[in-house]
Amino acid sequence: MENIAVIGLGQFGTQIAISLTQKGFEVTAIDQNKDVIMNIKDMVSDSVIVDSTDEKDMRAINIHSVDKVIVAMGSNVQASLLTTALLQRMGIKKIYVRAINPLQESILKSMSIDYIINIEKEMGIQFSNSISTKNINKYIEISDRHSIIDTVVPEFLIGKALKELHLRSHYGINVVGIKTRVPEVDDTGEIRYSIKMMDIPDPNYPLRKNDLLVMFGTDEKLNSFLAKDS
Amino acid sequence: MENIAVIGLGQFGTQIAISLTQKGFEVTAIDQNKDVIMNIKDMVSDSVIVDSTDEKDMRAINIHSVDKVIVAMGSNVQASLLTTALLQRMGIKKIYVRAINPLQESILKSMSIDYIINIEKEMGIQFSNSISTKNINKYIEISDRHSIIDTVVPEFLIGKALKELHLRSHYGINVVGIKTRVPEVDDTGEIRYSIKMMDIPDPNYPLRKNDLLVMFGTDEKLNSFLAKDS
Ligand SMILES: Nc1ncnc2c1ncn2[C@@H]1O[C@H](COP(=O)(O)OP(=O)(O)OP(=O)(O)O)[C@@H](O)[C@H]1O
Ligand SMILES: Nc1ncnc2c1ncn2[C@@H]1O[C@H](COP(=O)(O)OP(=O)(O)OP(=O)(O)O)[C@@H](O)[C@H]1O
Structure with a gap:
């Protein structure tokens, strides 16, 4: 090692x-x-x-x-x-x-x-990215034009499955993950929800309101995709 | 605004x-x-x-x-x-x-x-991730089990195209980007190489030695994929 x-x-x-x-x-x-x-x-x-x-x-x-x-x-x-x-x-x-x-x-x-x-500079940039995208929870740049972001499932996709949506061919974006709320029973017998990410996004799963999509693509394609919902 | x-x-x-x-x-x-x-x-x-x-x-x-x-x-x-x-x-x-x-x-x-x-703590974690993956240039965690990494094209993939490789079905990993060296002529007329990332990974492009693959997946799947080459 x-x-x-x-x-x-x-x-x-x-x-x-x-x-x-x-x-x-x-x-x-x-x-x-x-x-x-x-x-x-x-x-x-x-x-x-x-x-x-x-x-x-x-x-x-x-x-x-x-x-x-x-x-x-x-x-x-x-x-x-x-x-x-x-x-x-x-x-x-x-x-x-x-x-x-x-x-x-x-x-x-x-x-x-x-x-x-330079950690102050790097975190300043990352923080500005995460704060500047509405509905987006995490935003990291992978190249000077590509990013990976985390966003709430847009209205127009609720109830649909990735398989029928062809997001890559239609919008040029790659959905790399789906995060969904999963009920868990804690030690007091209470049901609590925690957010879990599927190992691989299930192409047949009908997207639910408040699920999160983790998406990769050029900033331009991601922005136009997100603009569709507003 | x-x-x-x-x-x-x-x-x-x-x-x-x-x-x-x-x-x-x-x-x-x-x-x-x-x-x-x-x-x-x-x-x-x-x-x-x-x-x-x-x-x-x-x-x-x-x-x-x-x-x-x-x-x-x-x-x-x-x-x-x-x-x-x-x-x-x-x-x-x-x-x-x-x-x-x-x-x-x-x-x-x-x-x-x-x-x-806490920028020192967050950057300490990110930096440890990036330094701890051999052959891997950038390593950011997306969930506690998923990451996006950047790695040199492994030997066994050189000359092959993504289309024929089916990396997602075989290894459970998602190639979200290909970075390749592109020659550019600078102002003195010299040819210099810079690393450019394709907007969308071209499924027909035969991967070259020293290209970089940007991949997404669970740490487990990424590690077993990377282990194949060593
Ligand atoms: N009460 C205050 N009101 C307005 N500004 C303040 C106050 N206290 C400190 N500052 C300003 O905050 C700035 C940063 O201060 P501080 O020394 O805490 O940060 P730092 O640790 O040097 O930051 P960094 O690590 O980002 O370089 C300074 O420019 C200082 O003038
Ligand atoms: N010459 C030296 N040899 C060994 N250790 C040193 C030396 N100079 C400073 N250090 C140690 O480096 C540590 C960090 O020092 P410094 O004050 O530069 O960092 P900092 O700005 O507080 O860091 P951080 O922002 O990560 O909290 C201290 O624990 C200090 O004892």
Whole structure:
């Protein structure tokens, strides 16, 4: 299993370290703050208190033996850049670095860092997409023109099945999922509804009011399809 | 067109304000810092320098006339909570609030705030997903079992067309897109390749080495499909 080091255990770094450990990776959490390491050590494979800008200490912990290193510090731009430069000098091939502003991004690009992530910018874009589509619950862009969205079944499709609708040939959109409310009995014997997504959209299932369609297509086709109902 | 106010123009708030303005929304940017407002005012519909925890000033700028308010402050948790409480007291219906830790999230939940966004946590999860799938360039979860991924065309499919492959009936996965390298001539007359995604995947197109397939399905089906090639 892959060996990944996460340096800088702020909120973002901590979430990565925990998620990757849950996925079965060998995760080494690195931070200079003892309390931070104390809080995370039971949730990751390995953790160490070290200043990631210190070459001697970084060599001592054998960091060049990992497959990937994630430099996850946010506000401490100086530590992030120095750590990145050090990792490069030590010959680490796969370095992922978080940037919090465009200037830091351009410095990282000139250092030939392939994977730069600006979480405030990326989430700002994703959030604007999700808030700007009426009746649409989730909206993520897959290319600069394609998206996958989640929308309530439009009025004009209620009671019809995908098989008879030919949405791909008529509207150029691909329905990849149907989410429907499923009754479940909880431990108090109460019936509660939860939203479940079919493994594969059932082409014969008559769509119900309040079901959700997960659709893929170009923004243009999705928008004209959605415009049909209003 | 909808009227949206964004309060707290840090990196996240600024990106939202700019993206929503580009999408044609009437965006009012609100921040107590004059320099911040000076930097953003040409990129949004309207902007105002005000302390969002001050009821008198907030009433004076007529904030209760907007459709949605986004409380985008990050580290200033106190200002964020006080602003949210004030907006609720003023009767604003659609309030979206950023939280930077679980305690703040639980406070917002007890205030019945519907939309809470923790960008470090959300991006930590998305990033772990994208880094943990070999050969896979982008990996976003659509439900707790379904994902949309981006992967290099596996060896065993090279030269074949989707039409003859029946990937949905054989593997339970839905190919929603094909990305291929397209030669373009730049202004110096050089030929450069850029990756373009077909509007709709062409069922007759023989897949080439290094094309990318964008696929949707349950994680289980996607993983077994990907395992075929290794
Ligand atoms: N030189 C360094 N070596 C090791 N760890 C460091 C170094 N500099 C900073 N850190 C650690 O990085 C962590 C995150 O720091 P920083 O303040 O930059 O992030 P943040 O902006 O709060 O992150 P987030 O937005 O993810 O919460 C801290 O726990 C800090 O101890
Ligand atoms: N009471 C307030 N009224 C108006 N604006 C405020 C108030 N408090 C903070 N702000 C503004 O919110 C903005 C963001 O502040 P904050 O430091 O909380 O975010 P941040 O953590 O830096 O955000 P990001 O991670 O998005 O860059 C600042 O421009 C600040 O002036």
